[in-house]
Amino acid sequence: MSEQNEVIGIIAGGGQFPLMVADSIRKQGHRVVAVAHHEETDPELAHKVDQIVWIRLGQLGQLIKALKKNGVQKALMAGTIAKRLMFKIKPDLKGLTLMSKIAIFHDDGILRSLAKELEKEGIFIVSAASYVPELLSPPGCLTRRKPTKKEKGDIEFGWRIAKELGKLDIGQCVVVRRGTVLALEAMEGTDETILRGGKLAREKAVVVKVSKPNQDLRFDIPSVGLNTVESMSKVKASVLALEAGKTLMFDKAEMIKFANRSGIAIVSEAG
Amino acid sequence: MSEQNEVIGIIAGGGQFPLMVADSIRKQGHRVVAVAHHEETDPELAHKVDQIVWIRLGQLGQLIKALKKNGVQKALMAGTIAKRLMFKIKPDLKGLTLMSKIAIFHDDGILRSLAKELEKEGIFIVSAASYVPELLSPPGCLTRRKPTKKEKGDIEFGWRIAKELGKLDIGQCVVVRRGTVLALEAMEGTDETILRGGKLAREKAVVVKVSKPNQDLRFDIPSVGLNTVESMSKVKASVLALEAGKTLMFDKAEMIKFANRSGIAIVSEAG
Incomplete structure (x- = not known):
């Protein structure tokens, strides 16, 4: 470069x-x-x-x-x-x-x-x-609201499942609540997965989207955008967990603004 | 007994x-x-x-x-x-x-x-x-049409993915076509998974539903029924693969009759 x-x-x-x-x-x-x-x-x-x-x-x-x-x-x-x-x-x-x-x-x-x-x-x-390194998610909690202790447990659980799913080279997004997997992404895309899982949760779904363990980020880098938090808001989902430095955040400023207004917590953690 | x-x-x-x-x-x-x-x-x-x-x-x-x-x-x-x-x-x-x-x-x-x-x-x-042992799926191909060589490859591929999914104690049903995973079942149920994956495949989706590797069949035995093949027919899916002796087939006779009329192959294999 x-x-x-x-x-x-x-x-x-x-x-x-x-x-x-x-x-x-x-x-x-x-x-x-x-x-x-x-x-x-x-x-x-x-x-x-x-x-x-x-x-x-x-x-x-x-x-x-x-x-x-x-x-x-x-x-x-x-x-x-x-x-x-x-x-x-x-x-x-x-x-x-x-x-x-x-x-x-x-x-x-x-x-x-x-x-x-x-x-x-x-x-x-x-x-x-x-x-475009400025689009990569920085580590930490990016919103005013932080995940609760229960939500942290769900992030950890969902993360483990999402990584297992990634090992199989299928999807990257998992929707969980209270230790139950509500939706797994295959080919339908993240927004549809969020809506499906979020509806089953009724509220407070935790959305985890991570890179695959062997993912070559040159080909396919996980990405989220304003549409991601908008989908979450439609089904009253409460947390979005991302992999720090390995996720593109399109419309980062708008995403965080929208999340703050909707009470959604966005966290970005090391893989 | x-x-x-x-x-x-x-x-x-x-x-x-x-x-x-x-x-x-x-x-x-x-x-x-x-x-x-x-x-x-x-x-x-x-x-x-x-x-x-x-x-x-x-x-x-x-x-x-x-x-x-x-x-x-x-x-x-x-x-x-x-x-x-x-x-x-x-x-x-x-x-x-x-x-x-x-x-x-x-x-x-x-x-x-x-x-x-x-x-x-x-x-x-x-x-x-x-x-009700008479409801358990017997081994073999239960329909007039047998899976093609390509479909057999997809059954094998989908089976491996479904078993991995089962290890995580999530879902039991996987929809594939040509070695691509189109849909994974979590909590939405088998019919919704078939419809979603089948639409993405456009036609000829292969549906695999198996027991989890550690599944206790006293609690939760995989089951299919007339609605399963009806959902498949709606999205022109072509094969249903089940685990022999570990899957309940409700309406077995109607299922097979409907499958024969719709060109769907139903196979039941040992796990």
């Missing part, structure tokens, strides 16, 4: 994150080349980068070609790929070769294989978070 | 199962005393037993009193307790003592502790399934 005038590639999914990262990288004086995904990436990204190439999910050949042609040797992945698309992928020939190599069709499995393919082509994947 | 004219207690939850078990026990020549739960147990149970006492969830003192007064030394648990009630329990004094002993508020934890309390009073808990 300290080198000036590098060319940084952004393999961009949906949401605001690719745009934030692009802004940040350009402010640091680098040139940005984005490979964006049709139907996923915000077209606004075009105005925040030096070059943009649009592909469809699974067009790995196109992706590599775009990065190489623009002199990219260091690239990062940023933004979401809607999981509903995962069963709709129409890979190109290069993509097909990759898919056939992936015995178990896990998120991280695919991304890890993708990174290896790129490395063979001289393109190295770095962590997007390293360009 | 071979002894004639025993008094068997049924600690009854909701659904048809307590009624079926009561019928079966009386046919075997025993006397049946039911302790039924307000708002849960089907009032029809009254006509199928020799004695019925109504209590509220958590009234352990009342439960013990009812069983002892009627000379019960052998009791079984049958039927569901809606999990939404779990945070609404208003235990009596005896129940309160039990609750305070349960550090981790797991389903099985509660039931295991309850069984211990009852044993101290000379009432032994036996398995409900042992009175």
Whole structure:
């Protein structure tokens, strides 16, 4: 990052994150080349980068070609790929070769294989978070309200379960209350998991979201945003526990403001 | 079971199962005393037993009193307790003592502790399934359609995940497709898990429901019914995998008929 005038590639999914990262990288004086995904990436990204190439999910050949042609040797992945698309992928020939190599069709499995393919082509994947360190959750209690003793017990319990779940490479979010697991995230996403578990708890659900024990943060970093605490508020959930330094907090200021107003405690602990 | 004219207690939850078990026990020549739960147990149970006492969830003192007064030394648990009630329990004094002993508020934890309390009073808990062995899933493929090779791979994958989940004492049902976990059951129940995972799969989801590795089948035996395959059909799921001899199949004939008509494969394998 300290080198000036590098060319940084952004393999961009949906949401605001690719745009934030692009802004940040350009402010640091680098040139940005984005490979964006049709139907996923915000077209606004075009105005925040030096070059943009649009592909469809699974067009790995196109992706590599775009990065190489623009002199990219260091690239990062940023933004979401809607999981509903995962069963709709129409890979190109290069993509097909990759898919056939992936015995178990896990998120991280695919991304890890993708990174290896790129490395063979001289393109190295770095962590997007390293360009926006100010978004990582700092350790400590971030809200005025601190968890009660009971809630602390639930955080500890939920944390253990979430880490076990992460070992299986499935989800990262667990909703608990009074030592009972109410909801586990698989592919439906964190907000839906919070709403489901929170409704079963009726109130005071504790939401724990952590990184997987073997998670490669270059591919998939746990993230929360204003929508996370808004979902919690809808079901009167009371605590959000995160892993310090390993979770992206989008809209951090708004999140904390909203949490303070709603009586939600947000804590960020070392893994 | 071979002894004639025993008094068997049924600690009854909701659904048809307590009624079926009561019928079966009386046919075997025993006397049946039911302790039924307000708002849960089907009032029809009254006509199928020799004695019925109504209590509220958590009234352990009342439960013990009812069983002892009627000379019960052998009791079984049958039927569901809606999990939404779990945070609404208003235990009596005896129940309160039990609750305070349960550090981790797991389903099985509660039931295991309850069984211990009852044993101290000379009432032994036996398995409900042992009175209705014809409802247990036999080994083999139960439908005309057999799982394809791909589906077999998903069964194996889902089975491994479901057993890991069971080790954590959380849920028993997992929905997968092509080696991806789409939904994990926690407290929302199997039907909701099938619908959620099945929608994400779009079609051909594989549903695996197994017993927990340390599951005490006296307390909680995995069960499926016509509603299970109906939920699967709604989301075009294609395979239901069960653990042979450890899963109750309610409406077995209807289930298989419906599955055959819908192209669903049902397989039952040894754990």
